[in-house]
Amino acid sequence: MTAAxxxxxxxxxxxDPTRRAVFERIIREGEVAATGLVQGSKVSQPAVSQHLxxxxxxxxxxxRREGRxxxxxxxxxxxxxxxxxxxHYETFWAERFANLEKLLKESE
Amino acid sequence: MTAAxxxxxxxxxxxDPTRRAVFERIIREGEVAATGLVQGSKVSQPAVSQHLxxxxxxxxxxxRREGRxxxxxxxxxxxxxxxxxxxHYETFWAERFANLEKLLKESE
DNA sequence: CAATCGTATAAGTATTCGCTTATATATTCG
DNA sequence: CGAATATATAAGCGAATACTTATACGATTG
Structure with missing residues (x-):
């Protein structure tokens, strides 16, 4: 599989916004079981499973499997x-947009 | 329109890889006419136009329009x-993945 | 073992997507 | 104005996507 x-x-x-929401919840909660992700999701358990x-x-x-x-x-x-x-493209943007590092700092 | x-x-x-390729060519070439982007593209002129x-x-x-x-x-x-x-999520990754700034530097 | 719980897979469907060919809309040139 | 050039839009089509309901699988519990 190439980098591209x-x-x-x-x-x-x-x-996909729904899938990204699942990802963000995993980020925030650290470690979550699929059940926890289904709770509070707008979509069904299979949909969450497919997104996972x-x-x-x-x-x-x-x-990480732990029992069921x-x-x-x-x-x-x-x-x-x-x-x-x-x-990789930072240098091309740097000329007209400061640079990504600075942006990252500013965005906090 | 929300941020999300x-x-x-x-x-x-x-x-989309084709569209991203168009974007990357614009990055590299600085300023290009649509014709230039069609040249060397795998897809037709309307396809390029739709991607643009x-x-x-x-x-x-x-x-920027300049004549035709x-x-x-x-x-x-x-x-x-x-x-x-x-x-926004940098702080969550920082704990286990250094930080984005460092990554950006390393990726050059 | 049988019932149950957590999760995954199967199958079907409506929508979205990226492409094509054909045509329309500028803009310039003779 | 009429022809040519540069670009956009229209219409249609096959493939991919995200969802649903129904079912299967795997692990635990009584």
Whole structure:
């Protein structure tokens, strides 16, 4: 799998708002079982399960089985393709947009 | 339009490899007419035109008319929603993944 | 073992997407 | 004005997407 394909996967996976909401909840809660993610979600359990699979396939989350429960956590390396891509073009934006580092600081 | 919706637009727009390739060419070439982008593209002129519209609608490129030609250039602010989103969750990743700034430096 | 709980998969469907060909809308040139 | 150039829009189509309900699988419990 090329870097471009990985980036495409990450972008496609994060582009869906429902799936991104699941991802953000995992970020905030640290480690959550799928049940916990279904609670408070607008969509059904299978839909959440499908989103979790997509997130895992994209390398954005990892799972840990504990009895009947499967706990999901963020796999920060999954964002690597996105970070790399932004960094790769940073020099082109720097000329007219300061630079990404500065932006990251300002956005906090 | 909420911030989440803008982010969704940016992610969706960049998620298509053909469209992202158009965007990357605009980045590299600085300012290009649509004709130049059609040359060397795998897809037809209308397809390129549709991608350019999507990029403009997402705020990722700006255009400047000059006679019959329309020159496209990157609108760096268009990446704002993406940068902001990454920055917003930076603190959550920092614990286990150093921080985005460091990553950006390393990725050069 | 049987019932139950947590999660995944299967199958079907409506919507969205990216592409094509054909046509329309500027803008310039002779 | 009429022809040519640069770009956009229209219409249609096949593939992908995100959801649903129904069912299967895996692990625990009584």
């Amino acid at each position: 394909m990985q980036l495409t996967n990450v972008l496609k996976t994060l582009a 699979r997509a997130l895992r396939d994209a390398g954005l989350v990892a799972e 429960h499967i706990h999901y956590r963020v796999a920060p390396k999954g964002l690597g393709p996105l970070i790399d891509w932004l960094g | 919706m803008q982010l969704t637009n940016v992610l969706k727009t960049l998620a 519209r999507a990029l403009r609608d997402a705020g990722l490129v700006a255009e 030609h329309i020159h496209y250039r990157v609108a760096p602010k268009g990446l704002g929603p993406l940068i902001d989103w990454l920055g």
